[in-house]
Amino acid sequence: MTHKLPPLKYSNNALEPHIDTRTMAIHHDKHHQAYVDNLNKALESYPDLQEKLTLELLHDLDSLPEEICTAVRNQGGGHANHSMFWKSLSPDGGGTPQGNLADSINEAFGSFSDFKEAFTKAAMSVFGSGWTWLCLDDEGNLLITTTANQDNPVSRDLIPLVGLDVWEHAYYLNYENRRADYITAWWNVISWKFVAGNFKNAILALRARDVTEDVGKWARDTKSFIKSAFSQSKDD
Numbered sequence: 001m002t003h004k005l006p007p008l009k010y011s012n013n014a015l016e017p018h019i020d021t022r023t024m025a026i027h028h029d030k031h032h033q034a035y036v037d038n039l040n041k042a043l044e045s046y047p048d049l050q051e052k053l054t055l056e057l058l059h060d061l062d063s064l065p066e067e068i069c070t071a072v073r074n075q076g077g078g079h080a081n082h083s084m085f086w087k088s089l090s091p092d093g094g095g096t097p098q099g100n101l102a103d104s105i106n107e108a109f110g111s112f113s114d115f116k117e118a119f120t121k122a123a124m125s126v127f128g129s130g131w132t133w134l135c136l137d138d139e140g141n142l143l144i145t146t147t148a149n150q151d152n153p154v155s156r157d158l159i160p161l162v163g164l165d166v167w168e169h170a171y172y173l174n175y176e177n178r179r180a181d182y183i184t185a186w187w188n189v190i191s192w193k194f195v196a197g198n199f200k201n202a203i204l205a206l207r208a209r210d211v212t213e214d215v216g217k218w219a220r221d222t223k224s225f226i227k228s229a230f231s232q233s234k235d236d
């Protein structure tokens with residue numbers, strides 16, 4: 001079974017003027033497709049690994065055959081990161097988080113505007129290509145982190161709730177070298193509903209771990225979290 005490019009749930013022009021139509025078309029149809037194709041190529045001789053979710057592979061990079069480890073890290077990371085990225089954007093996005101997620105953000109960062117400032121600063125600090133993330137650690141604490149290239153936080157045992165792509169391919173056509181303007185625009189299209197869903201699933205998975213000493217069950221719960229948090233079927 002091979003991985004497939006997940007279709008966007010909105011049209012290429014739906015995020016205008018914040019993210020332009022041409023960037024969406026090239027970013028999704030060309031860049032993401034290439035990650036999918038290269039991941040499939042890397043997994044060609046490993047039918048058992050083809051059955052695993054990309055995030056499972058990324059969580060356990062050390063267990064992979066050496067000859068495909070780098071390819072899975074880069075191409076699998078590209079596939080997983082972008083699959084999450086498209087879902088985290090919405091023409092109805094922007095605004096502020098609500099409910100438990102809002103409370104937890106206030107608790108962890110002081111206020112939503114403090115969080116926004118810290119996240120923006122982190123996104124501006126990524127040198128070269130990479131991502132900025134809001135994650136949960138395995139104690140259930142919210143934190144902001146960055147990754148280089150297409151690395152995903154699951155490889156560091158962090159649960160990503162939302163990620164911002166700051167590769168130049170994500171903004172250069174419209175914003176040229178002005179990454180700050182792209183980040184400002186991104187706040188208008190982030191789907192807090194999507195982030196809140198990931199947050200809820202992640203907390204449930206951590207609670208399930210806390211009430212059991214059965215490591216096998218924890219592993220299965222984590223796996224089901226990964227599936228639910230990213231709504232990642234084999235096709236996306």
Ligand code: MN3
Pocket residue numbers: 027031082165167169170
């Ligand atoms: Mn990208």
